[in-house]
Amino acid sequence: MSNLELKNLTITYGGAKALNGLSIEVKEGEFVALLGANGAGKTTSLRAISGLLKPTTGSIRFGGEDITKLSGYKRVALGIGHVPEGRQIFPDHTVDENLQLGSFIKRKSYKEVSQTLEEMFGLFPKLRERRKQMAGTLSGGEAQMLAIARSLMSRPRILMLDEPSLGLAPQMVLEMFRYLKKLHAEQGLTILLVEQQARLALQLASRAYILERGQVKIAGLAEDLIIDKRVAEAYLGTSH
């Protein structure tokens, strides 16, 4: 059902083609990684899916509906969750307030919100300890947890994460990916992960796309790609 499908998407951004006929697909319950060097178009893809960027050509379908022209904020109600690059938590809001903003679309069902909130605190116990604290005072790892939890508050059917490991200590990265794995395994959440640490992402995901210059360069199963030399090349260049 929650089948996300990008077809032939082109986005021009400041004169450059950030996406150049990109086509990818994410099926319900899948864990897909979107990899590639900087500037390959990963972040642009996610921003297009959540409606922050308007494509010049191509279409986006979600759950059988064409959402290419739909306003960004309405897509959240359809079940698209987006954890943006750099976390973008609201530093002047408390942890609680950040989470409640995440449940904006569910604001009318108070019970469901408080239930989800409890769930989140169960999932990320550290956030419970800090719930009255200003989000700006959280450490990098906690802030990333908060960003994920905030997005989950809208009970999305698909969760898109943009470089969640960025700027985190290795231990924190591990902890965070454990949560992601748990979410995927236990709740059957569909995940689309944009990640710099390709090997790590490939160990989590079932399938991956490697992007280059706004197009899919390689697509395949994670277990195949993890030993594919071309992946390392996409990052570190051809060995000489």
Next chain:
Amino acid sequence: MIRRKIIITALTISAMIASTVSATAVDRPGLVPHSVWKSGQAVIKVGLIAPMTGVFATLGVNQRNSLQVLADSINAAGGIGGAKIQIVVRDGGLDPVASTNAAKEFAGDSSIAFVMGPSISSFYAGAAAYYEANKKLNCQAGVAALDFTDYKYGFRSQDFFKDDYAQELSILQRKGVKKFGMIYEAGSTGIAADAFFKDSAPDYGLTYLGWQVITSTQTTHDAELQKLINLGAQAVDISNNAYGAYTTQAAADLNFKGILFGGSGSQNIAFQETGGDHFVGTLMAAPNYQFPIRDKSTWMPGYKAHIDAVVKQYGVTTGPKSGSTSPNGTAIEADCLYAFAVASNKARSFDSTKVRDQMASLDIPAINTPSGVRIHPGTNHNFYSADGISVYQWFKDANGWYTVQVNGLAVLNAKCTIVGWLMHRSNGAPLICTKVGTNLYYKAQSA
């Protein structure tokens, strides 16, 4: 029926002030100037420059209303020399450049025979040069501070503030007041009044306690009034501006028993609205403001006819609290056009110099003019002489607010400004402004 009453009243009044009535016998009270000549023009255009928008829009709108009413009635009676009056209005706002542009437009437009405005002293001072250079006849009802002796083509249909105050100070003197002060906003009028009081108070046996400056940002004048009370004030001059109403409020707060007095701006119902019962007893000097006088039969017939027409066409403004009303038209503005019509009829021409000469020599009795004041410009080009100013006192009863006219008691040897001006005394012959040494004083005419 009504018409007959007007005529009868008019006759009574003209008998009373027979000495001032002169040769315009063809023009009957309350009626339009009688026109027997043919100008050969279908339309005669007159210009009005006034703030029609912005903070002072009320000034322009009321001037326009008053002019329109008079123009309509003159046109209905055949116009001036057969030409129908058309009023051309320009919005000067509070922008000196817009006012100057409009003045220049009218000054240079030969089809405009007569101009009124721009209505702020400094703006007019800037525009007058154009009028003079182009021999453009003009008349000002909103320029209190300038001396019109200097202008060949400029006339004023407004009370000169010093005449207002001279009358009021003489009344204060008669009422036994010894000390008075002023609460007034910063501005050219305040500065001029302050200087006049400093200079003239001794002539009336009064001590002037100084000027408490107020601003538009305050909503109470309690502190200012308290200072004057502490100095022993028995009377206070209040601002002409609507903000002056807070002084009446302060009088209520502090239970001030002294006299409040002000200029013709006190026609504004904001004073009764804000001051309430404590506005009772306030003196107001104006060139005939009979609107709040209940016995309409005592109204000047010309004034009554004009104001009735204004009220019919543009209505009144009613204070929701006090029930006090004021007409939506400024009578003195219509005097400009009235005098222009009469002067043109006499000159049998719209030539500005000819009309100017006729206008300067006009003497229209008070019963005829739209303002109810005698128009007698003379060489100083002021429509109204000092004796044209009346002082009214505000009262209130179960039926609302009304005024009673109080006679000023002019004082011999009071200072004056322009040689030849007359001041009416209720107990004697008019005084005339005379030069003694370097100063001007009101003297008995024989002296």
Next chain:
Amino acid sequence: MISSYKTLNRVLVAGTAIAIALLYLFPLFARTTNNPSYYLQIVSVALCSAILTISLNICMGYGGLMSLMHTGLQMMGGYAVAILTLNHHWNGWLALVMAIVVGAVFAVLVILLSLRATYLYFGMITLAVNLIAMEAIRQGGSFTGGYNGLIGVMAPGITTTMMTPQAFYVFLLTILIGVYVIQRNLVFSGFGRNTMALRESPETATALGISPNVHRVKIFAVSGALAGLAGGLLSMQLGYAMSEIGDLGSGLIFFVGLFLGGISTLAGPIIGVAVVATIAFLIRGTAQYNTLVLGGLLLLCMVVLPRGVVGMYRYSRFGSPHVREFDQAEIDSFQLDISVKDVVKNQILLESHDLAKHFGGIHAVDGVSIVFRSGEVHGIIGPNGSGKSTLISCLTGYYPLTAGSVEILGNPAPKKPFLISRLGVTRVFQIPHLFERESVLDNVLTGMYRRDRYSIFDAIFRTPRYRKANARSTEEARALLALAGLLNQQDLTAGSISHGQKRLLEVVRAVATQPKILILDEPATGLRQDELDVLKGLISRLAKEGMSVVLIEHNVDFLMNLADIVTVIESGKVIAEGTPMEVQKNEKVLDAYLGRTDFSKELA
């Protein structure tokens, strides 16, 4: 297309010439109307307004400084003339000069007091100053004429005591043309380019060695001087000085004119004022509905012409500049000397010792010692968030250091970024920081700031010194563009060229500053192969000429071919340094980049 553009351009030039001629002949035309002095008056006043609006444009449009005190400056210029001629019987011409001085001095005082305030707050200070100035004039007693103002100001005379209105009109028109030329000269000069650079991106401007404060003061002074002039002229036209002239409400025409004509365009203020004055003329009979009509038209114009008349034209097919074709011979004919002076081979140009930068508890840079040598391409790589950009910001003075030291050419580095830049360290940012609304050529010329040896007066009056320097700079800038294959695009706005060309342009602009050390933050991102080749050639050439090129790059393929030495950074620390080959084989580097391969267990 190009021919139609040229035709249109000719039509425009001819149209402008005809318009100017007609304007000069206007007094003769006015004489045939029924009201000559009136038509002369409104056009004369509009000319004064246009001068003031140009002044406002210089300040707000080009300088990016919000000013609500231009009506006040105008009022003060008027009072300078009125007080000097009426009270002190000065000659009118001298009084006009003093009006200019008063405007400039007052503007400088205001901005010196409020340099720390930004944007909205600066605007509010100007509003407050405007109110204070008006109040001061009103309380000025007989000196200023108080509330009544000063009446009787006269136009200056040449042979007689006073010019005729017609002569004064011609004088005003000539002044307006002069002010337009000053505006144009200013905008096209190095000074103007730097001012716009500052408006568009204070960061980049600083990186090019421009001192923000000095520039703001200068631009505000010029604007103030012109506003004072406009005020002085207006008082002569009207015959008086009044405090109401300073009222912001009466100044609406300037703002409206500016936006209607097109802010930040040269002709915008004049066309805008012409439009507004015409509208005001046409609706003058609406009396009570005057402001309603004006306000409505204003909103309508903003919706229909959001960029203003000239702005819309500039953005249209016709108004935007076009590619100029150069043939190869022309391109080859450029002579270019970009060798780095006063530097020997392998000289240490910049070094850091144990440099650290902590943000709260985060150790973004944690003890980095690095050396940049002349003639060397030095690559810096590392995963996202490893601290590369922070390191560069520390080296170039954008961040104060937590610990450690930086030496440039053997001396401790100064604290301000623009001072470091002036020592020959030029930085190109990761995100494109071009001055998008300026032409490609102007962008390069902005980079030559440090070489401009002419003053603002040289620029305004185009003195020989300016002309010489400008010709030389332009020649050099073209040569640099030719090197990067951008010569054909020199007239286009930087915003309109392709992404790859933009990156190249940024490098060219940085080279134009004649740096000894050039720091490029991810210049290859998003470039096509042919563009990569050009960039590669350019960088090699620069290194050969003795420059130290520092390259932060994710496109490792690109870097590996080019770098002499590569430093790998992770979590704020140097984890490897060596030739590209060495680094590529380093396991630590692979782990850092791709993550470890043995996470599966830990993830469980």
Next chain:
Amino acid sequence: MDLQIWVEGLYIGSVYALIALSMTVVYQPTRIMNFAQGEGFVLGAAIGYQTIGVWHWPVWQAGAALILLAMAMGYVMERMVMLPVQLSGNRFAWIIATLAAALIFQSLFNLPYANVTFGYFEFFKTRANIFGAHIAMQKILVFTFMVFAAVFYDQLLKRTLWGRSIRAVAHNNDTSIILGIPTKLVIKVAFISGTVLIACAGFLAAPVIIVAPASGLFFTIQGFTAAIIGGVGSPKGAVAGGLMIGILDSVVRSSLGGTWGVFSTVMALALILVVRPNGFFGKRVVGR
């Protein structure tokens, strides 16, 4: 010093604080200082005048009409300001758009009401006499409303989801969108609620302050000054700034004389911005 002077300062300061507060409401999500905001104050006064003063409606009925009309005005104002601003792209476009809106509303008020100052009956006729100071109960009402409104708005921003989303939109528009917050609606709500707030202020204050059809810009500038002194975007700052200039004006005026009052507030504005470029409670403003 005379208590009366302080009380007057507090009252007039609370009027300015209310105006500054409503500007803050609009500023929060839009980063626009609305030059037309004062017109809402005039609207409130005009509605009170017409309904209570002329038609003698009961206060609750007038209040209902007030809120409906103020909402309509807020909606229209949002369109008048935001549409040109979004189209223009120039960072100074808001100045012209809001000035034009102010001009239009001012003209509309002036057409029927040129002769009127919008005074009408005070809701409470009594005057309090506290230590010799005469205070109209209406003024105390305005002051109370200001405190209530400031606390309410502060709490709204902090405690309600809509308030939080206003702050969120102010902080980061894109992130707000991906959380499902309808940012454009938030902006509309801000304009509407800001106008309702300021209209209520005008409605309550009109019996004890002179409001004329063209007073809007005057009150706007006073509100601006208050908001800037306090620090734009902060409810606390709006209140502090408003009370400060109110008291400063009143105290300086009574000790040095009339014109010094206005002078002192403007000087204070300039000085404070020189010393503290972002106001007392303000954060750094980033240009749009």
